Amino acid sequence: MPPQHESAADDEKLWAELGLDIDFHRRVVEAISGNFARQVESRPLRPAGMGYFDGLIHAAHGRRVREIMARKAAGAKFVGTFCIYVPEEVLLALDAAYLALCGGTAVTIPHAEKTFPRNMCPLVKSTLGLAFSNTCPYASLEDLAVGETTCDAKKKTWDILGREGGFHVLEVPQKKSPAGRKLWLEEVRAFAAALEDTTGNRLDAGRLAEAVRLMNRKRRALARLHELRRAERPPISGTDALVVMQAALIDEPARFTEALERLNEELAERLTRGISPFSDGAPRIMISGCPAVLGNWKVHHLVESAGAVVVVDETCTGTRYFSGEVAETDDGLEARLEAIADRYLGVDCSCFTPNAERITNVLRLARESRAGGVVQYVLHACHTYNIEAINVAAALKEAGIASLKIETDYSDEDAGQLGVRLEAFLESLEFRNGR
Amino acid sequence: MPPQHESAADDEKLWAELGLDIDFHRRVVEAISGNFARQVESRPLRPAGMGYFDGLIHAAHGRRVREIMARKAAGAKFVGTFCIYVPEEVLLALDAAYLALCGGTAVTIPHAEKTFPRNMCPLVKSTLGLAFSNTCPYASLEDLAVGETTCDAKKKTWDILGREGGFHVLEVPQKKSPAGRKLWLEEVRAFAAALEDTTGNRLDAGRLAEAVRLMNRKRRALARLHELRRAERPPISGTDALVVMQAALIDEPARFTEALERLNEELAERLTRGISPFSDGAPRIMISGCPAVLGNWKVHHLVESAGAVVVVDETCTGTRYFSGEVAETDDGLEARLEAIADRYLGVDCSCFTPNAERITNVLRLARESRAGGVVQYVLHACHTYNIEAINVAAALKEAGIASLKIETDYSDEDAGQLGVRLEAFLESLEFRNGR
Numbered sequence: 001m002p003p004q005h006e007s008a009a010d011d012e013k014l015w016a017e018l019g020l021d022i023d024f025h026r027r028v029v030e031a032i033s034g035n036f037a038r039q040v041e042s043r044p045l046r047p048a049g050m051g052y053f054d055g056l057i058h059a060a061h062g063r064r065v066r067e068i069m070a071r072k073a074a075g076a077k078f079v080g081t082f083c084i085y086v087p088e089e090v091l092l093a094l095d096a097a098y099l100a101l102c103g104g105t106a107v108t109i110p111h112a113e114k115t116f117p118r119n120m121c122p123l124v125k126s127t128l129g130l131a132f133s134n135t136c137p138y139a140s141l142e143d144l145a146v147g148e149t150t151c152d153a154k155k156k157t158w159d160i161l162g163r164e165g166g167f168h169v170l171e172v173p174q175k176k177s178p179a180g181r182k183l184w185l186e187e188v189r190a191f192a193a194a195l196e197d198t199t200g201n202r203l204d205a206g207r208l209a210e211a212v213r214l215m216n217r218k219r220r221a222l223a224r225l226h227e228l229r230r231a232e233r234p235p236i237s238g239t240d241a242l243v244v245m246q247a248a249l250i251d252e253p254a255r256f257t258e259a260l261e262r263l264n265e266e267l268a269e270r271l272t273r274g275i276s277p278f279s280d281g282a283p284r285i286m287i288s289g290c291p292a293v294l295g296n297w298k299v300h301h302l303v304e305s306a307g308a309v310v311v312v313d314e315t316c317t318g319t320r321y322f323s324g325e326v327a328e329t330d331d332g333l334e335a336r337l338e339a340i341a342d343r344y345l346g347v348d349c350s351c352f353t354p355n356a357e358r359i360t361n362v363l364r365l366a367r368e369s370r371a372g373g374v375v376q377y378v379l380h381a382c383h384t385y386n387i388e389a390i391n392v393a394a395a396l397k398e399a400g401i402a403s404l405k406i407e408t409d410y411s412d413e414d415a416g417q418l419g420v421r422l423e424a425f426l427e428s429l430e431f432r433n434g435r
Numbered sequence: 436m437p438p439q440h441e442s443a444a445d446d447e448k449l450w451a452e453l454g455l456d457i458d459f460h461r462r463v464v465e466a467i468s469g470n471f472a473r474q475v476e477s478r479p480l481r482p483a484g485m486g487y488f489d490g491l492i493h494a495a496h497g498r499r500v501r502e503i504m505a506r507k508a509a510g511a512k513f514v515g516t517f518c519i520y521v522p523e524e525v526l527l528a529l530d531a532a533y534l535a536l537c538g539g540t541a542v543t544i545p546h547a548e549k550t551f552p553r554n555m556c557p558l559v560k561s562t563l564g565l566a567f568s569n570t571c572p573y574a575s576l577e578d579l580a581v582g583e584t585t586c587d588a589k590k591k592t593w594d595i596l597g598r599e600g601g602f603h604v605l606e607v608p609q610k611k612s613p614a615g616r617k618l619w620l621e622e623v624r625a626f627a628a629a630l631e632d633t634t635g636n637r638l639d640a641g642r643l644a645e646a647v648r649l650m651n652r653k654r655r656a657l658a659r660l661h662e663l664r665r666a667e668r669p670p671i672s673g674t675d676a677l678v679v680m681q682a683a684l685i686d687e688p689a690r691f692t693e694a695l696e697r698l699n700e701e702l703a704e705r706l707t708r709g710i711s712p713f714s715d716g717a718p719r720i721m722i723s724g725c726p727a728v729l730g731n732w733k734v735h736h737l738v739e740s741a742g743a744v745v746v747v748d749e750t751c752t753g754t755r756y757f758s759g760e761v762a763e764t765d766d767g768l769e770a771r772l773e774a775i776a777d778r779y780l781g782v783d784c785s786c787f788t789p790n791a792e793r794i795t796n797v798l799r800l801a802r803e804s805r806a807g808g809v810v811q812y813v814l815h816a817c818h819t820y821n822i823e824a825i826n827v828a829a830a831l832k833e834a835g836i837a838s839l840k841i842e843t844d845y846s847d848e849d850a851g852q853l854g855v856r857l858e859a860f861l862e863s864l865e866f867r868n869g870r
Binding site for chain 2: 149158354383
């Protein structure tokens, strides 16, 4: 059962119970819902199966919070995460309730900028702003927060947030060397140990194997969605696919996977019947780079409003999240932890130097999805994706694929200008293709 | 013997020989020399011993280049570095010629911004600009460049510069855990191995011990200078002390140390005679945060022009460079490498999470130097020092020490505004002190 949409009155009661700033929280929820209605729900020919995922977006500050509270009442601990580098299998095997607490709304950012630098990633500032403005419904429920070291902005933010404890930081190595792999394996072990402490549960080889199977099934369902989008006329918009990915980061994995498998069936059926929200020959775009988390549909909306179709997301809310399965081994707990560590170390985040692996993947994904052009999506002040964009653009150019880099934040201020740039880019693609 | 100042004609001949862009290079050198004359050489009551260090600044694009060429002609290899995390002992023991290639001039930045993001560290952009505008006299001499992973901007820059080889990247861990220490030790070993390849020399325990002794002596001389600045009326300006530190990063260690020991004697003598460039009761300022490399005297100049004295630099061109000696052990090569690795891992760079060590050091240094206020110096878009400034400011406030954060680049555009802010800050200090 997906979490049901409840009445506004019920939600307000919940927010009061959690001690949130009710008035400002209402503004946050209205801003997210308003963008969602305008940028996502208004899209034509949406699959029926999107109902589940839309419901999750709406439930994020209501019913989903109550679910976590119910899990806590039944004895589970709640863990907040901020990155797809946090091994979910370990969280699942230790029966922790968890979800990604990354902020995708501009509304809370001024609250972060009172103490944090303005010249910083909007995702981090939005997340901080939710906490600082007392509008994150999950904050008071958190038994542990798990940060990582994938970028300077997040890494140093954990220093500030971690001052009062309740924070575990996973060190992601910066080179994929044998020494880096050893470090990462020790970090995964330390994470498991910290989580054992928090939950009071002991990691068990059987439960871990089960978690690995579930997460692999979830990854296969996401990969299947990704494949379905490769069709000549994709049966789903990139904006809707993004909503699915955003839901993946906040939903219970088993329930999510079943809903996605149903959606995939509907999409396969649509394919055979030739149903697509896009006209023939719509320019095919790959979005590459930074994540777009719940609340943030800006660039997908701009690209698809301009008549193009986003056929693949080479991002943390895209292929980086689901690519590569954890090897399913019978060799006991230690071997399973190693297999988990290896899968996550395979993620081609721009935090690595060098990162030739990502360049290879970008080219492969663009070709597999027959993308006519690539939009490199860089969140403002994200040095790693911003600088890596140079190598990515060069490799794409050499492969004959056009690309456009967009550095933007969560505000609407640059939407007009971005729209103009995107339209010019799409026109140039059509010109190249002789259309 | 310090490198002598040569005629402009000789220098131009050298630049032609190196294939530099003569006209633009002349502009670069004039810009640096102009700032140096205006911001440093014009200061009152400079110690005579500064002549050596002034000479080095002037020689950086002339005679010092010829020295490196002479070393190369005699068989040595030349290594460019960009961070005080690169273990100099290993470079010395393998008889490599080396110096820090960090750019401190604004003039070359537009050349970097043609391909790199504008919203990035001026030090990195200035360095890149020197290379891209063909005005770095050392570029064509380089047998190896050594980067590290202390920040996102540098880490990802190495990906681009390293595409054509000749680049070794040292991974600095992000947490000071036992696993991080193991990784760092392996990185130091790998660096030594890479350098053995480049130089064709073999690392030898005796040579390494000698290098450790020399570097420790250099560190003690710098620490002595640092102590002399603690006097009630410091015998040297903070701007001059910065010049000494900048020279430390580009000079031969033995020669540099001797010159500094002579300067220290002069300063001790000045102390007994009561000679100081500062009036009684000048506000005492600690500068804390980012490095100010050759070409960049901006903030020191502003602070000291406003009548204050910079009594301590808690920066990479300050205490971070010379604090902590390498343990001198007789237990052979491996133990010596470990001792070296441990000393460098002790550096409290803002790349670490958490970094409580730095907070402790900031407080200790401010107290030891009786700083009345702290200027947190953050290079534009340096996320790690910018965010860590929050914890630093909070700790200082708790200790009753006022602080002001300045985020700036190499341009003169904000100098007026910064001057006003600094003057207001200094006035507030005098008010606090009831003067």
